[in-house]
Amino acid sequence: MDSLVNQLKMNFPGRTYQIERLFSLFGYKNEPFVSSVFIYGPSSTGKSAVVGSLLDGLEIRNACVNLVECYSSKVLFESILNQLSGHKIDPFKGHPYAKCDNVMDFIFNLRKCADEVDLNKSVIVLDKAERLRNMDYNLLPAFLKLKELSGLSVSVIFISEIIFEKYYFKARTLEPIKIHFSQYTREELWEILRLDFDHVQNFIRNNFNENFDINEEFFSNYLNLFLSVFYRVCRDLSELRHMSKLNFVKYCEPVFKKECKLEDSMGLWRHIAPILKASLEVLYLRISPVSQEGKQQSVEIKCDGARTVKQFTFSKESLAQFLELPFYAKYLLIAAYLASYNPPKEDKRLFMKYHGKKTKRMKDVKAKNIVSEQLNTQLGPKPFGFERLVAIFYAILEEKVDFNSNLLVQISTLVELQLLSMVSDNCDLDSRKYKCCVSFEFIQIISKTVDFNITKYLVDFN
Incomplete structure (x- = not known):
C-alpha cells in the first residue's frame, strides 16, 4: 500500500496531506469506513482526481456521480444503484436496475442490491455536492446518515467547492470529516x-x-x-x-x-x-x-x-464578430463590462438623466492628469453585484422589457461561455458577485453590433 501512496504523491504534487488523510480513512481493510467525508476547495485543485485514483488503486467498489448530470433525485438514486450493482442499461430498452422515486425506495433497493452484490465497505462519491441544496430537502441528511439508515457499511464522500457551513438544513446531523484542498502555490x-x-x-x-x-x-x-x-x-x-x-x-x-x-x-x-x-x-x-x-x-x-x-x-x-449572442445577452454583457470598469459612485452621473450638479473639487482636477496605467480599463475588472448589473442593464436599454427567467438564463449562459466569471457563492441570487472577462476591444465590437456607444458610459473616456 505504501507504493500506491507514493505513486499518488508523484502524480499529484502538493497533495501529500490530503492523500495521506484519505488513505488513513479508506486504506486499512481491518478498520470500518467512516459514515461521510466532506472534501471542499476551489475548482481545479485535484479533488475528484485524487479521490477517484485512490478508490481505484485500493480496488474499492464505488459509485461516482456528478450532480450536474443527476439533476433530480430519481436520476441520482438510479445512477448510484446502476454503478454499485454493475447493471448496464440496454440502449434500446433503457431500464435501470431499480426505479426509485424517494429516499425510502433508494434504501430498500440498496439493501436488495447488497443481497446480490457485496456492498461491504463500498463508497458513494457525490461530485458537485453543492447542488444538493437546490434538490429535495431530505437528501443531504439522508446521505449523511446513509450508513445508519441502510444498516450497510457504505461511506459517502461529498466533493464541493464551498464550505460545509453554507449547506442549510434544519435537521440536526453529525458533521462529516472535512478535508480541505487548498489552492496550488x-x-x-x-x-x-x-x-x-x-x-x-x-x-x-x-x-x-x-x-x-x-x-x-x-x-x-x-x-x-x-x-x-x-x-x-x-x-x-x-x-x-x-x-x-x-x-x-x-x-x-x-x-x-x-x-x-x-x-x-x-x-x-x-x-x-x-x-x-x-x-x-x-x-x-x-x-x-x-x-x-x-x-x-x-x-x-x-x-x-x-x-x-x-x-x-x-x-x-x-x-466577437462571429459570436452569435441574443440581443439582450449583448446588452447584459455590455452592462457587466460597465459595472466592472466603472466605480459604483459614478453610476448616478453616468446613467441618470437628472443626477444633480456635481461640485468641482481639487482631487477631480488632479484626476484629469491621470496616466494610462491608472485608468480603470487598464487596472482590470472589479467584482460587482447582481442588482447593480440589472440596474445598469435597464439604464442602457432603451426599450422596456420585463425581467424574467429568460434573462436569468442568458446571464448563466454568459458565465458558461467564460465571458463572465462568478466570484462568489451561487446559493443566493441577491448576493452573487460577477466579474467581466472580456477586453475593451472585444466589448467595442459587441457594442457596434447593437449600435451602442460604450465610451460614452465609461469613466475613463467621460
Whole structure:
C-alpha cells in the first residue's frame, strides 16, 4: 500500500496531506469506513482526481456521480444503484436496475442490491455536492446518515467547492470529516505542469519537427517565464495547462526557423513576451492571441525537413464578430463590462438623466492628469453585484422589457461561455458577485453590433 501512496504523491504534487488523510480513512481493510467525508476547495485543485485514483488503486467498489448530470433525485438514486450493482442499461430498452422515486425506495433497493452484490465497505462519491441544496430537502441528511439508515457499511464522500457551513438544513446531523484542498502555490503549479513534458515533446515531434529534441531544463525555463506572467492573474490549473501548451509552440518558433538557439534564453523571452501579454486578454475564451491585423492569421512554420505546418489562429476581434449572442445577452454583457470598469459612485452621473450638479473639487482636477496605467480599463475588472448589473442593464436599454427567467438564463449562459466569471457563492441570487472577462476591444465590437456607444458610459473616456 505504501507504493500506491507514493505513486499518488508523484502524480499529484502538493497533495501529500490530503492523500495521506484519505488513505488513513479508506486504506486499512481491518478498520470500518467512516459514515461521510466532506472534501471542499476551489475548482481545479485535484479533488475528484485524487479521490477517484485512490478508490481505484485500493480496488474499492464505488459509485461516482456528478450532480450536474443527476439533476433530480430519481436520476441520482438510479445512477448510484446502476454503478454499485454493475447493471448496464440496454440502449434500446433503457431500464435501470431499480426505479426509485424517494429516499425510502433508494434504501430498500440498496439493501436488495447488497443481497446480490457485496456492498461491504463500498463508497458513494457525490461530485458537485453543492447542488444538493437546490434538490429535495431530505437528501443531504439522508446521505449523511446513509450508513445508519441502510444498516450497510457504505461511506459517502461529498466533493464541493464551498464550505460545509453554507449547506442549510434544519435537521440536526453529525458533521462529516472535512478535508480541505487548498489552492496550488506557484511552485506546485510548476511541478504539475512539468509532468506534461513527455506529452508536449511528442506533440512537437509529431506536428512540427521529428528531430527536434528538447530537454527538461528548456521546458522548465519556459514554465518559469509562463508562470511569472500568468500566476498573478489565474490559478485555474486547467486553463494554465491549456495556455502553456498553446504558447509553448510559439515559444519554439524561433528555434524552428533557426533564428535562435535553445540556449538563447533572452532572444526567446523577447519573442514570447508580447505573445504572453496578448494571451492574458483571451485567457478564459479558449482562442488564440490577437494577431497584428486583427483577423484570421495563417502562420507557416518551416521545419528542417520538407514539411511545412500551417497554424490558423483567430483573434478576439474576429471571435466577437462571429459570436452569435441574443440581443439582450449583448446588452447584459455590455452592462457587466460597465459595472466592472466603472466605480459604483459614478453610476448616478453616468446613467441618470437628472443626477444633480456635481461640485468641482481639487482631487477631480488632479484626476484629469491621470496616466494610462491608472485608468480603470487598464487596472482590470472589479467584482460587482447582481442588482447593480440589472440596474445598469435597464439604464442602457432603451426599450422596456420585463425581467424574467429568460434573462436569468442568458446571464448563466454568459458565465458558461467564460465571458463572465462568478466570484462568489451561487446559493443566493441577491448576493452573487460577477466579474467581466472580456477586453475593451472585444466589448467595442459587441457594442457596434447593437449600435451602442460604450465610451460614452465609461469613466475613463467621460
